[in-house]
Amino acid sequence: MELTGSQILLESLQKEGVDTVFGYPGGAVINIYDDLFDSPIEHVLTRHEQAAVHAADGYARCTGKVGVVIATSGPGATNTVTGIATAYMDSIPMVVITGQVPTPLIGNDAFQEADMCGITRPCTKHNFLVQDIKDLARTIKEAFYIARTGRPGPVLIDLPKDIQVTKYKFKYPDKVSLRGYKPTYTGNKRQISKAAKMLLDAKRPVFYVGGGINLSAANEELVKLTEMTQTPVTTTLMAMSGFPQDHALALGMLGMHGTFYANMAVTECDLLVAIGARFDDRVTGRIDAFAKKAKVIHIDIDPTSIKKNVAVDLPIVGDLKDVLSQLGAALAEKPDELQKLVSKTTEWRETVDEWKQKHPMAYKHSESTIKPQFVIEKVRELTEDDAIITTEVGQHQMWTAQFFQFRQPRTFLTSGGLGTMGYGLPAALGAQVAYPERQVVDISGDGSFQMNSQELATLVQYKLPVKIVILNNNYLGMVRQWQQMFFDKRYSQTVMELPIDFIKLAEAYGAAGLQCDKVGDVEATIKKALEIPGPVLMEFKISREENVLPMVPAGKGIHEMVLAS
Amino acid sequence: MKHTISVLVENEFGVLSRISGLFSGRGFNIESLSVAPTLEPNISRMTLVTRGDDRILEQINKQLNKLISTIKVVDFTGEQYVERELALIKVTAEADQRAEALRIVDIFRANVVDVTPKSYTVQITGAPAKIDGLIELLRPMGIKEIVRSGPIVMGRGAKGVTG
Numbered sequence: 097m098e099l100t101g102s103q104i105l106l107e108s109l110q111k112e113g114v115d116t117v118f119g120y121p122g123g124a125v126i127n128i129y130d131d132l133f134d135s136p137i138e139h140v141l142t143r144h145e146q147a148a149v150h151a152a153d154g155y156a157r158c159t160g161k162v163g164v165v166i167a168t169s170g171p172g173a174t175n176t177v178t179g180i181a182t183a184y185m186d187s188i189p190m191v192v193i194t195g196q197v198p199t200p201l202i203g204n205d206a207f208q209e210a211d212m213c214g215i216t217r218p219c220t221k222h223n224f225l226v227q228d229i230k231d232l233a234r235t236i237k238e239a240f241y242i243a244r245t246g247r248p249g250p251v252l253i254d255l256p257k258d259i260q261v262t263k264y265k266f267k268y269p270d271k272v273s274l275r276g277y278k279p280t281y282t283g284n285k286r287q288i289s290k291a292a293k294m295l296l297d298a299k300r301p302v303f304y305v306g307g308g309i310n311l312s313a314a315n316e317e318l319v320k321l322t323e324m325t326q327t328p329v330t331t332t333l334m335a336m337s338g339f340p341q342d343h344a345l346a347l348g349m350l351g352m353h354g355t356f357y358a359n360m361a362v363t364e365c366d367l368l369v370a371i372g373a374r375f376d377d378r379v380t381g382r383i384d385a386f387a388k389k390a391k392v393i394h395i396d397i398d399p400t401s402i403k404k405n406v407a408v409d410l411p412i413v414g415d416l417k418d419v420l421s422q423l424g425a426a427l428a429e430k431p432d433e434l435q436k437l438v439s440k441t442t443e444w445r446e447t448v449d450e451w452k453q454k455h456p457m458a459y460k461h462s463e464s465t466i467k468p469q470f471v472i473e474k475v476r477e478l479t480e481d482d483a484i485i486t487t488e489v490g491q492h493q494m495w496t497a498q499f500f501q502f503r504q505p506r507t508f509l510t511s512g513g514l515g516t517m518g519y520g521l522p523a524a525l526g527a528q529v530a531y532p533e534r535q536v537v538d539i540s541g542d543g544s545f546q547m548n549s550q551e552l553a554t555l556v557q558y559k560l561p562v563k564i565v566i567l568n569n570n571y572l573g574m575v576r577q578w579q580q581m582f583f584d585k586r587y588s589q590t591v592m593e594l595p596i597d598f599i600k601l602a603e604a605y606g607a608a609g610l611q612c613d614k615v616g617d618v619e620a621t622i623k624k625a626l627e628i629p630g631p632v633l634m635e636f637k638i639s640r641e642e643n644v645l646p647m648v649p650a651g652k653g654i655h656e657m658v659l660a661s
Numbered sequence: 662m663k664h665t666i667s668v669l670v671e672n673e674f675g676v677l678s679r680i681s682g683l684f685s686g687r688g689f690n691i692e693s694l695s696v697a698p699t700l701e702p703n704i705s706r707m708t709l710v711t712r713g714d715d716r717i718l719e720q721i722n723k724q725l726n727k728l729i730s731t732i733k734v735v736d737f738t739g740e741q742y743v744e745r746e747l748a749l750i751k752v753t754a755e756a757d758q759r760a761e762a763l764r765i766v767d768i769f770r771a772n773v774v775d776v777t778p779k780s781y782t783v784q785i786t787g788a789p790a791k792i793d794g795l796i797e798l799l800r801p802m803g804i805k806e807i808v809r810s811g812p813i814v815m816g817r818g819a820k821g822v823t824g
Contacts, residue, residue, distance in 0.1 A: 213675055218686045222729040225674060242729060275824065276671060276732045400723040403716065 101229055101260040102128040105193065106135045108236040111268045114164050116140065116155065116529060118148040122168020124195025124208060127260040129166075140529055140558060143550040145172050147522035149179020149192065150548070154523030155530045156188050157509045158484050160313065162243050163190040163526065169197055170208030173254075174215065178516060180250045181219040185513025186334060187311055189248035191239050192220075198258035199227060212254045221249030226256065229264040234272075241272045246279030247398040248311055279397060283414030283422055290410055291369075291393050292426040296433045298367035298391075300444040301327045304350065304379075307334030307512065308372015308396065308416050315339065315505045317420035318371065324427060326438045328448050330358040332373055333497050337508035341501040347448070348457060351379040352648045353494045356455035356657060359648070361448050362387050363655040370394040372416050375405040376513070385653030395419050455646075455659055457498055465639035466615050468492060468567040471622075472499045475537060475565060478622050482507060483535035484527045488520040488544025491573035494644040496539045518547025521564065525551055528560040535563070535626065542568040542592060552605035555631040563625050564633040566598055569640045577643050581658070582650075602633035613637040663692075664718055665710050665744065665814050668725055669733040669824045672698050672705040676730045680707060683728065689713065689721050693811030704732060704824045708813045732824045741817040747784070747810040748792045749774070753803035754781045762802060769795045780805060788812075 099107065105128060109117070116138045121129040132139055142148040145167045152163030163183075167176050173194040183190045197206040213225045222242050224235045232255075239251040295301060309318055309331075315338055322329050322345055329339050330347040339346060347358035362368065368390040373379070380386040383405060394401075394408040395416060402411045412419055427434050459469040472495055475485075485500060486509040487493040493510055502508050509527060511519040524538040545566050555562050576590040599609030608628050612621040618636065625632040646657040670676050677696060684691045692710040699706050711721060718736065725734045754762045755778075766773060766783050769791065775782035785795050789812050796807065816822060 214678065217675070217679060217682050227674065274729060277729045398727070400720065400727050403719060 097266060098263045099266040100127070100131075101232055101255070101262050101264070102131045104229075104232050104264065104266050105236065105255065105260070106131050106137060107266055108233055108268055109137060109164065112162070112236070112240045114162070117164040117166055118142060118151040118155070118526065119166030120145050120148055120168065120172060122172045122195065122208070124169035124172075124197060124257050125166055125260075127257070128193075128195070139166075140525075140554065142522060142525070142554050144548065145175035146179050146518070147525070147548050147551045147554070149176045149190070150182065150516075150519050150522035151526035151529070152190055153179060153183045153188050154486060154509050154526030156183075156190055157523070158506045158527045159530045160506065161189070162240055163188070165190065165192045167192070167194050168208065169195040170210045172208075173212045174210050177215060177219065180216055180252065182511050182514045182516040182519060183250040184219045184221065186307060186511065187248050188250065189243040190250040191243050192250060192252045194252060194254050195260075196225070196254045196256040199256045200258070202256065212252060216252045219250075220252050223252040223254065225254045226259050229259050229262040232259065232264070233266060233268050237269045238272050238274060241274070242277065246277070280413045281397070281415040281418055283395070283412050283419035285422070287410060287412045288419060288422045289426050291412060291423055292430075294367060294391060294393060294410060295325060295369070295427065296430065296437050298437070299440060300365045301325070301367040301369065301441065302361050302365040303327050303329045303369050303371055304332075304362065304373055305329055305335045305338055305371045306332045306373025307338070309335050309338035310506050312372060312397070312416035313505070314372075314416035314420050317417055317424060319343070321420055321424050321427075324424060324434065326441060326445065327369075328361055328445065330354070330362060332376070332379055332512070333510060334512040335373070336497050337502035337505055340503050342503060349497050351376075351654060352381065353498065353644050353646065354648075354654065355457050355498070356646055356659060357448055357451035359646070359654040359657060360451045363389075363653070364447070365390045368392050370396070371420070372396060374401040377405075380405065381648045381652055381654040385655070458660060460660075462639065463615055466613070466618060466636050468495050468636070468638045468642055469499045470615070471565060471567060471618055471636050471638070472496055472539065474618050474622055475539070476500050478619070478626060479535050479537060483537060484509065484524070484531065486510065486520040486524040486527065486536070486538045488538075488540045488547070489515045489517045490541045490544055491577065491642075491644050492539055492541040492544075492567045494574075495567075498644075517544040520544065521548050521551045521562075524562045524564075525554055525560055528562050529558070536561075537563045537565060539565045540567070541573060542566055542570060542596065542598075543572040546596070549601065552602060552607050552631065552633070556606040560631060561629055562631050564631070566633065566635045567638050568598070568635050569638050569642070570595060571640060574644070576641075580641070580643070581647075598633055598635045607631040607633055609633045609635070611635045611637075662714070662738070663710060663712050664736055664738045665708065665742075665812060666721070666725070667735045667737065667814060667822060668707040668709065668731060669699070669822070670705050670707060671730040671732065672703050673730065676705065679728055679730055680709075680725070683724055684711075687720070687724060689717065695811040695813055699824075701824060708811065710812060733822065735816075735822055737814050737816065742814045743817060744788050744812050744814045745786055746789045746792055746812040747786050748796075749808050750783045750785070750796065750799060750804060751806040752781055752783060752799045753779065753805060755779055758802050762799070765795070765798050771795060
């Protein structure tokens with residue numbers, strides 16, 4: 097059967113199991129949108145292409161499925177770039193389809209033309225310009241395969257308008273053959289038995305877990321290995337929901353705003369097992385002071401992550417789910433040695449517990465002003481275990497990572513690598529589309545919120561009951577904190593001089609708005625918001641100059657923290 | 662340390678920018694680069710010369726391999742290999758200098774491929790050091806123009822590198 101290019105696209109998406117796409121129409125994708133009109137695929141119209149990408153990203157992060165975006169050529173396509181870069185840095189599977197001017201016009205500076213393959217080359221896992229209708233179905237197949245396999249990531253397909261209307265016989269390929277792309281899933285047996293030995297020989301081991309744990313869905317394997325070996329676990333921002341934070345062996349986050357005990361444990365450990373993490377500079381601080389006393393085992397599916405920033409004693413390339421279960425099995429074969437490990441590391445766990453008691457994650461509660469950490473604790477208390485939390489970027493994001501005790505995988509969606517303000521609201525939108533029945537909360541700051549606040553319209557239009565928590569300090573708080581600590585309190589351009597009436601803003605879009613400026617009303621406000629069936633914006637007027645602590649100043653080792661007094 | 666690396670890539674739209682963009686984006690050094698299709702028309706072979714310590718070279722190798730369009734990466738450092746470069750050199754050759762220029766060209770087993778009353782265009786192939794040597798000797802006569810291909814390399818022995 098002969099189909100047009102745009103029909104082939106939509107048929108292929110269905111073959112990939114896509115039932116929802118996020119996007120925004122325009123001239124260069126008008127044919128796709130015409131066919132979409134009759135397609136069973138649901139389309140969610142955001143109010144900005146960047147938001148469409150973040151929504152697809154949020155959808156992908158909480159489901160593990162590939163997020164799909166459609167945007168038009170030129171400005172529509174360039175608007176997707178921040179979203180794509182966000183997904184790339186956090187290894188999120190996504191396929192972005194952008195319209196392109198007709199092939200004869202490419203390179204002519206045509207109306208709404210932008211070289212999207214050129215622009216997105218450094219921020220996609222791969223990209224394609226479809227130049228021939230014959231290649232279209234195969235290209236889509238390859239795009240989805242590349243996006244979801246190995247270390248996942250965004251893939252862009254640039255689809256010229258003339259290809260969209262050209263007819264061709266549709267046959268969706270059964271398999272892909274990419275001779276240059278063969279990710280390694282199975283960990284090397286010999287390396288794994290060496291890892292088992294190193295672990296059994298350790299006196300002060302620590303697991304340092306990154307976002308790969310959720311991507312690989314290896315959460316149960318990790319818990320099993322942790323309990324079997326009684327090893328303390330510290331998680332990166334990307335992995336806060338990857339390991340239950342109420343677990344006795346959980347150390348919380350490490351790095352710049354990590355807990356005292358996580359940073360001390362990493363500094364003092366004699367074996368660091370990096371599990372799907374990439375030694376980001378926000379994690380390591382001064383690199384030559386990081387885990388100096390430790391041998392390092394690094395498990396990652398992406399070989400480039402290994403030995404990029406730190407020397408590694410034992411690299412293992414593979415999928416965490418496979419490697420961790422192999423490692424667990426290798427250890428289970430040696431019950432006596434395992435028992436010995438658990439008893440000889442008792443002292444280490446006691447030391448870690450002493451650190452926990454000495455400097456627990458805490459803040460000074462106030463009865464007169466609302467502390468942001470208090471609001472976050474209350475949100476945790478009042479929401480379900482499987483509530484999905486998104487954040488923007490800044491102080492509120494760090495407080496959420498520090499104080500929200502995540503318990504289930506894929507419940508914390510945040511822009512870790514790129515640090516994109518304006519991520520949280522559209523990501524929450526995407527998560528709510530994926531799970532209409534679950535609670536979805538965007539924890540935000542007043543600065544970040546204004547970067548994609550137009551998405552209130554999308555929430556209302558699609559009846560998506562996302563709850564928004566704005567921790568309003570009328571500052572760009574994180575930058576202000578740096579200015580306070582390192583720039584002599586010169587608050588250059590970080591004071592949000594104009595107080596926004598967020599309640600009226602929410603109401604203008606048809607959402608509910610609740611304001612809270614009293615500590616005693618915090619709980620009632622959250623409860624009320626959770627009871628309202630539609631989207632609700634809650635504005636909490638928080639203590640303005642609250643800081644995120646602990647903090648490792650730039651250029652310092654992670655043991656050199658500024659602690660909360 | 663200098664490394665000469667061969668990269669077999671899909672001969673497709675934009676592949677050169679993927680490789681060069683990788684080097685510029687990650688701050689890797691690239692001294693020379695030559696590209697052409699192989700026997701299989703859908704595979705191109707790139708030869709590139711780069712510098713860096715072991716850690717950087719390991720990253721270059723891994724990052725090149727990570728590209729979807731890359732089929733194979735071979736770092737020839739520490740291997741036995743033949744290295745050849747082609748250069749064209751337009752040298753001033755007037756009156757009394759013409760004989761001396763030819764003598765030098767002969768010694769290097771180079772060829773004159775274009776002649777005018779005022780110049781010779783010399784073609785030389787060989788290891789880059791040999792070409793450097795010829796250039797040094799011709800330089801005093803006045804080099805008007807020079808173009809070098811960048812080296813290409815092939816491993817010694819019967820085994821071939823293919824996709």
